[in-house]
Each structure stands twice: as C-alpha cells, then as structure tokens.
Amino acid sequence: MHPTEQAILPTRVVGLISGTSVDGIDAAFVEITGQELDLKVELISGATYPYPADLREKILAVCAGEAISMAELAEIDDAIAFVFAQAAQNIQIGHQPATLIGSHGQTVYHRPPKHGDGSLGYTLQLGRGALIAHLTGITTVSNFRVADIAIGGHGAPLVPRVDAYLLSHPQEARCIQNIGGIGNVAYIPPRRDNWLEKMRGWDTGPGNSLLDLAVEHLTNGAKKYDESGQWAATGTPCHPLVEQWLAQDYFQLPPPKSTGRELFGVTYLQQCLQDAEVYQLSPADILATLTELTAASIVHSYRTFLPQLPDRVLLCGGGSRNLYLKQRLQSLLPAVPVLTTDEVGVSADFKEAIAFAVLAYWRQLGIPGNLPSATGAPREVLLGEIHPSHD
Known part of the structure; x- marks a missing residue:
C-alpha cells in the first residue's frame, strides 16, 4: 500500500492530451475518488478542441523533422500551452472548478531506448505545464514520460x-x-x-x-x-x-x-x-x-x-x-x-485524457503511475512534474 492511507475527498481534475494524429486537444473533466483498487472516475464533461490550422501545420512540420530555431521552438511550446490552458478553462464552464490539471502535452519527438546498448530513450512533449498553471490558476502536472525514461524505460505506453x-x-x-x-x-x-x-x-x-x-x-x-x-x-x-x-x-x-x-x-x-x-x-x-x-x-x-x-x-x-x-x-x-x-462504462473518445487526469491525481498522492512490464522500466516511479498555481 502506498503512503496514502487517509480517506481522500473527491477530486475534480482536468485531463488533457493531443495524440500523434495532432487533430486537437482531448479534454476530460472528471471527479476521482479512491486510490487504486477502489479507484472510481466519473466523467463530468469531455470535448475535443481543434488546434488553430496554422499551429497544427507548424506542429506537423516539427514532427516531420523540419529544422526550426530555438526561438521558434519556444514560440510553439508557448502556443501549445496557451491552447491547452484554453481547453482546460472551456471544459469547466458551467461546473464547479477543478483543483488539478494533468496535461500530457503534444509529443513532437519520441526515440525509444535501443535494445541492448544501455542507452536511454528521449521524448519531447510541448505545452509546458508551468504556463498552463500560470494561465489557469490551477496546479498542473505535466511531462509524465521523462521519469520512466530516466531509469531506462520507454516512457510509453503510460495508460x-x-x-x-x-x-x-x-x-x-x-x-x-x-x-x-x-x-x-x-x-x-x-x-x-x-x-x-x-x-x-x-x-x-x-x-x-x-x-x-x-x-x-x-x-x-x-x-x-x-x-x-x-x-x-x-x-x-x-x-x-x-x-x-x-x-x-x-x-x-x-x-x-x-x-x-x-x-x-x-x-x-x-x-x-x-x-x-x-x-x-x-x-x-x-x-x-x-x-x-x-x-x-x-x-x-x-x-x-x-x-x-x-x-x-x-x-x-x-x-x-x-x-x-x-x-x-x-x-x-x-x-x-x-x-x-x-x-x-469508460468513454472510448476520452479514455486517454481521463488517464492523464488519473496520473496527475496519483502524482499528488505519491502513487507511482508507470507499469514496468509495459514500459520496460526496472521499477515503479512517480510520473509527472508538479507546477503549483500561485493564485
């Protein structure tokens, strides 16, 4: 049992992800209770918010290996965080607000570890959590894959x-x-x-x-x-x-x-x-x-x-x-x-977004999020970096 024995009140969390299709941001607004075997998730609202066309084209170009400057990379990183923050705010309209956001961000590069040579993999998700926390006023957990990769895992799949x-x-x-x-x-x-x-x-x-x-x-x-x-x-x-x-x-x-x-x-x-x-x-x-x-x-x-x-x-x-x-x-x-x-009973459209809401919730509770038999990591680790809101 992980160090979270006390009763936990229901927590409202927004989960955000844009997958490799780059077709938009899936947002799931959920209420979570329990921890692991008693975990329960109620989907309050789910929606997909398309990227602005020009931003989608830039993301696809980066994914395809187009060379860009560091200044351009920073601009894209911020632009993705901005639309993710908008999605998090829009999905909550008409409901009691969330106290936590779990944002996977947008993968633009993923290199698995090579079999047998001891090298670490590398992964890059844009849409920085610190900016999402700043724009929304809600504590945000992001960058879920890097902790698993840092100990030799693939950082995927995390769900x-x-x-x-x-x-x-x-x-x-x-x-x-x-x-x-x-x-x-x-x-x-x-x-x-x-x-x-x-x-x-x-x-x-x-x-x-x-x-x-x-x-x-x-x-x-x-x-x-x-x-x-x-x-x-x-x-x-x-x-x-x-x-x-x-x-x-x-x-x-x-x-x-x-x-x-x-x-x-x-x-x-x-x-x-x-x-x-x-x-x-x-x-x-x-x-x-x-x-x-x-x-x-x-x-x-x-x-x-x-x-x-x-x-x-x-x-x-x-x-x-x-x-x-x-x-x-x-x-x-x-x-x-x-x-x-x-x-x-679990939304097929928003299951991945729901999963990152749960991973953020687990991160706050100190519960590991990876499954070593899936990612190849040698042990369980806490996933995600916490960016507190300063509101």
Missing part, C-alpha cells in the same frame, strides 16, 4: 496502469486497444494471483497515422481523415502487400517497445505507396490495404507476444469510431468479441 484499475475483470482477460495515431495495447489478465505483475503493454504499430496521411495525400489536402472508414470500405485489401509490410522490423521486435510518427510517418507512407504501384491499386484499395495493416499488426501482436488471446478486446481512441477497421479486427479475431470501452 496500462490506469486501465488495470478501471477496466480489469475478475474472470476475463482483456486487451484494451487504443487506436490513436499510433496503436497501443494493455493486456489485463483476470484480477487474481499477482495479476498486475502479469499485465503487458506496448505500442502495436500504426493506428490512424498512415490512414490520415494517405487520405490527405489522395485528396490533395481536401480531406484529413476517412470518416468511419467509409472510403476504405469500398476498396479491397491487397494481402500480399500487408504480408510484405508486416515483415518490417518493428512488428517482430518483442515488447516492451514503443514507436511514433518518427517511424510510421510521411516517409513510411511514401514507401508504402511506392510498394503499391506494382499492384495498380485504386485510392480506395490503398486505404483498405493500410487499414488492413493496422488491423493485422494488432492481431499479429496479440498472437505473437501474448500468453493467450484475450477473452475480449475493448477499443478506444479515434480509431474505435472507424467502423471498417473495427469490422476487420473482428474478422481477424473471430472467437473474441471486439467492443469499445463505452460498452463497459
């Missing part, structure tokens, strides 16, 4: 420990599959017999990242994503291509592992499009094939690295709204129900 306490089941093994720009999984065995030590988690590979980039490319920027997978659903996947792509090193690498747009980004898509030329695929076929890669990489991950297939898969993140992708996952896992976390 599995929260999933363990919100979504575990006494008899059922579950995979909680987040599909944002990148896909990540938390495997939760039945809640008994050292179940937490038996949990696993890792980044499965591309989620929506290649799909969104392909839609933008195929429509010359007119569309940003394929709503519900409707366009991909009119195409036919090219299975030889999917098999070729699944031979990529990342998919064979054993967990713990993490990835990002640095691998599954513009350059990767260009290679995929080049590979597809020989098959003379239509735009719909290309989207169907990239969707199949996301689905097949998730299932390949389960079959290769899990002790057994789960009894149930629960989807969350933007990709959980892609009905064609969900259908393909179900087809590849015929004996396993594929649902969303909505169906077990």
Whole structure:
C-alpha cells in the first residue's frame, strides 16, 4: 500500500492530451475518488478542441523533422500551452472548478531506448505545464514520460496502469486497444494471483497515422481523415502487400517497445505507396490495404507476444469510431468479441485524457503511475512534474 492511507475527498481534475494524429486537444473533466483498487472516475464533461490550422501545420512540420530555431521552438511550446490552458478553462464552464490539471502535452519527438546498448530513450512533449498553471490558476502536472525514461524505460505506453484499475475483470482477460495515431495495447489478465505483475503493454504499430496521411495525400489536402472508414470500405485489401509490410522490423521486435510518427510517418507512407504501384491499386484499395495493416499488426501482436488471446478486446481512441477497421479486427479475431470501452462504462473518445487526469491525481498522492512490464522500466516511479498555481 502506498503512503496514502487517509480517506481522500473527491477530486475534480482536468485531463488533457493531443495524440500523434495532432487533430486537437482531448479534454476530460472528471471527479476521482479512491486510490487504486477502489479507484472510481466519473466523467463530468469531455470535448475535443481543434488546434488553430496554422499551429497544427507548424506542429506537423516539427514532427516531420523540419529544422526550426530555438526561438521558434519556444514560440510553439508557448502556443501549445496557451491552447491547452484554453481547453482546460472551456471544459469547466458551467461546473464547479477543478483543483488539478494533468496535461500530457503534444509529443513532437519520441526515440525509444535501443535494445541492448544501455542507452536511454528521449521524448519531447510541448505545452509546458508551468504556463498552463500560470494561465489557469490551477496546479498542473505535466511531462509524465521523462521519469520512466530516466531509469531506462520507454516512457510509453503510460495508460496500462490506469486501465488495470478501471477496466480489469475478475474472470476475463482483456486487451484494451487504443487506436490513436499510433496503436497501443494493455493486456489485463483476470484480477487474481499477482495479476498486475502479469499485465503487458506496448505500442502495436500504426493506428490512424498512415490512414490520415494517405487520405490527405489522395485528396490533395481536401480531406484529413476517412470518416468511419467509409472510403476504405469500398476498396479491397491487397494481402500480399500487408504480408510484405508486416515483415518490417518493428512488428517482430518483442515488447516492451514503443514507436511514433518518427517511424510510421510521411516517409513510411511514401514507401508504402511506392510498394503499391506494382499492384495498380485504386485510392480506395490503398486505404483498405493500410487499414488492413493496422488491423493485422494488432492481431499479429496479440498472437505473437501474448500468453493467450484475450477473452475480449475493448477499443478506444479515434480509431474505435472507424467502423471498417473495427469490422476487420473482428474478422481477424473471430472467437473474441471486439467492443469499445463505452460498452463497459469508460468513454472510448476520452479514455486517454481521463488517464492523464488519473496520473496527475496519483502524482499528488505519491502513487507511482508507470507499469514496468509495459514500459520496460526496472521499477515503479512517480510520473509527472508538479507546477503549483500561485493564485
């Protein structure tokens, strides 16, 4: 038991995150009670606030490796913090105010530690917590990944420990599959017999990242994503291509592992499009094939690295709204129900934002937030830097 034995009053927290798709800031305003096994989270309000178009373009350029000056980096850092602070304030309108903000910020660079050479990974999330605390007058916890990375972990995925306490089941093994720009999984065995030590988690590979980039490319920027997978659903996947792509090193690498747009980004898509030329695929076929890669990489991950297939898969993140992708996952896992976390009482749209609210809450209570079996860190650590409000 962690050093938080006293009864804890309900705490109102805002969780903020913008994922690798860079499509906007997910804000979840929640009331939290309990600690770990008795953790309860009530979603008061959830909303997504799009980035201003010019700021989104700057972020995507930085993610793609465009060179900028330190002065420009500082400006982007401040601009992201400003829109995150606005999101935190807007989500509270009409409600009793929060006393804490947990802000993941915007990842612009992520380099996992290299296997076997003892090096540390590196990660950079913009949108500094000190400025969010200053602008909102609310204590803010930010920079969650660095403590795990500092002791040799990947700093990702960070959500599995929260999933363990919100979504575990006494008899059922579950995979909680987040599909944002990148896909990540938390495997939760039945809640008994050292179940937490038996949990696993890792980044499965591309989620929506290649799909969104392909839609933008195929429509010359007119569309940003394929709503519900409707366009991909009119195409036919090219299975030889999917098999070729699944031979990529990342998919064979054993967990713990993490990835990002640095691998599954513009350059990767260009290679995929080049590979597809020989098959003379239509735009719909290309989207169907990239969707199949996301689905097949998730299932390949389960079959290769899990002790057994789960009894149930629960989807969350933007990709959980892609009905064609969900259908393909179900087809590849015929004996396993594929649902969303909505169906077990946790918002699929805002689960990641909820998780960072919980991680901030745990940080204040002195409860570790990482799961070493998921991040590869040698031990549990407190996650996040606390920036007190001076109001």
